[in-house]
Amino acid sequence: MREIFSYKGLFWLPENPDDKVSGTLSFSPEDGITLELIGFLGSRRSSAQLFETKIINGFSTNGKKLSLFKCYESNRTASYPGIETSIIQANYLFVGANFINEDEICFNKVAIKLKNLDSWLGISGFDIQYNQAEHSTNIYYKLPQPIEFKINSGYKAKFEFISSGPSISIYTRKASIEQSVYLILEPLDKTDRHFKELLKQTHTFQMFITFATFTASFPLEIIFYSPRYFIEFDSKKIPEEIQLYYTTSIKPKNKEIFHWDLLFSYQDIEKNFKVIINNWYTQHDKINSILGLFLVNFYNPGIFNVNRFLNIAQALETFHRRFKKNNVLPKNQHKERLKTIINSVDKKFKEWLKQKLSFSNEPTLKERIDELLKDYSNQTIQKLIKDFDNFSKLVKDSRNYYTHYDKSLEKKAAKGEDLYYLTERMKVLLTCCLLNVIGFDNNLIQELLKRNKYRLYNHLY
Template sequence: MQNNFELNGLWFLPSSADSQLSGKISFSQENGIILDLLGNFNNPEKLLKDSTNEIILGILENGKKVTLLNNAITSRTVNFPGIPTTKYMSLYMLIGGHFIDKKDLIFDEISTEYHNLSEWLDISGIDEQNSDLKQFNLHYSLPEEINFDINDSKMKFRFSANTKSDDIKSFILNQKSEFIVQKEKPIEIFDLLKESLIFQGFLTFGTFESCYPKIIKLKNSNIYESYKEYKIPKQIDLYYKSKINRSKKQKHSLEFLFTYDDIKNNFKSVIDKWYKYDLEIEPIIYLFLNSFYSYNTIFSENKFLEIIHALETFHRRIFKNHVLDKAEYRNKKQIIIDSVPEEHKAWLKDKLSFGNEPSLKERLIELLSEVCKYRIVGKIIKDNEEFIKQVRDSRNYYTHYDFSMEKKALNGSDLYYLTIKLRIILIIHLLILLGIEDEKIEQILQKLEDYHYNFLIG
């Protein structure tokens, strides 16, 4: 998925393999998957009506088979006389096989090479031995796989290496790392991809930078090629347009929030919790990670509202989400509803539906009380009451844009700093949720202070 390319081929629909059209397929992160055809798959009478084809199959000039999924016509020309042309945009491309029906898109392994994965793992097979001014000795051993199971999935980090030498003055060794998910039985492609994307979110959190797939490979152990007595599963390469902002500068591991080495002693427990909580707090994780993935890096009040929404939702999902005992509140609510005329009961019942939920102020008080023991919190928030008031007033104004609240709301750099402080609070709560020890959390937060948010420290 990292390299752009253009390839010629022959293209056809699963229902009409004999009617093949010439065309060019291109892929880039900017434009996605584009198929330019000479001709049109549809009959002339349907030419201006049908604009989608769920599956398109192709054979590339290098002989590889291609399956395009979710294809929509973006433009077409009709010339009389002449040859019509059709341009498709496809959401997904699989190179290495033909899949006639979507139900055939099942796989039992996905292997992904992620941006920053090798740097985050920071595991090398190179060992320098007995080197001096005249002699430089290196020994390399391929690192062992790191295996761990999550639910019914077998996962691992697998290492590979290749070398290049001109035999005279240069020798290059390139070690790569892959994240692999294996299932006992083949499952639907997007369910398998989802399991890999959850780890992508974890890697983005750990590296504090948008992580994206560079290469994605799929396998189904039932789809193989025979070589002598061996059965070799066919490799299917997956391509799709990623909307993730791609960093142009390689970060040093010191700039990561945490590395594998920081959590390796309880990595299995930490990653297990990340997968578990992805189901429970997926909206919070999405809102938090969106600040890394988004192309729009310009700060606006929407980013402030996003982090407030993330914190409120986090508190609602993880903490107690009621003020009074639920039974006590039900009784109080019923007494109040019974006391008003019949024509007002439905309106009042609706208004009281969320009356037992904590206010934003109460949520922030509880969220702050859980993290105040960490040094960075005392450095960035000098007065809890004033901080909560600034958050509440700013949230109310930017939600409703009531002129009466405008003077109380922060704006510009003050709102930006307030947003960063709220972001730090959410980061700490995520670290706690993952079961990382307090001492290690302090070390991680020191990186935030040193490399990312030192401008907040007075």
């Protein structure tokens, strides 16, 4: 997913396999998928009619099957005399198979290598022993056993380790062994699923790793498998690896992260991992929008601005709306109260008043923050937020001001450095809320916050 490459070959439309056009297919994570053709695909069109199609197939000069999905022509040139050329962009590129239609882009297994998954797992097959007296180093490596678990969204999963060993030669002066780990997902019913459904499942886990590490995680490699795609060798059917590539706007940090950089590691939750990961998938529909507002800080780091504060304020409000009682009075009582109020006004104002009072039974933002502080407080939060009432009032006034820029609230809103520190404290509260709903007990949450004090929260003390 992060490499840059190109293929030369022949390309054609699935419905017209005999009409092949030569071209060069290029991929880079930033620029995406570009197919430059010497000629054009499909029937002749006017220059105003740029070409769109779901699938373009190809076969490279080095024997690779290629399939582009969701394609559109971005440019076409023609000169007389001369040769017509066409440039096509695509959203997805599959290397290892050709498809006739979208219904064929289905698989029953996906293997994904994620940035920081290995650091989060913290499992190594190496045993290195130094002997200074003999000036010797013994390196013993044993491949770790897979870690298997089930996901209650209908998948079995495992962390599978692979390693590449050194070449053996009497002239060897350098040897290396590299260990990698993949997340493997397979539907429990063993049926093929659309590739986007499989990506959705892996993306849910990717967000889990981002939350756990407080660092952006993203796919380094995505491989699909299906019994329909195989290579025959020595009377055996070997599964074909079908690799997926697509554009990503993420600018990765190459810095390696370590155990002490993480919010929590696999070792922290090993005994309870299966419960926690299933809670994550079970609650994902509820927390997905919250995570989108929270984790954007790790995918798009940069200078602090008002939008970062508003994102966290909205995330806290949404969390309360999803996981706490969202009404002040019981519904029947509120309904009676509304009826009394609306019946007391002139008929021409009734409809207007109904609209104005449509959210009148919901807690205010201050009331929501007050309840979250009450329910998810711990020693760290109590140290970071000395006065709960003033804190929730400041969050409310600042949110209202930066949403509407009402002059009457300007003096009440936090600004500059104060707004930054207010946001950072809100992030600690949100972290505790999320940890709680996926199964972390209060003692472990406090232990993790205390351990991460110097890396994540020291600037708030």
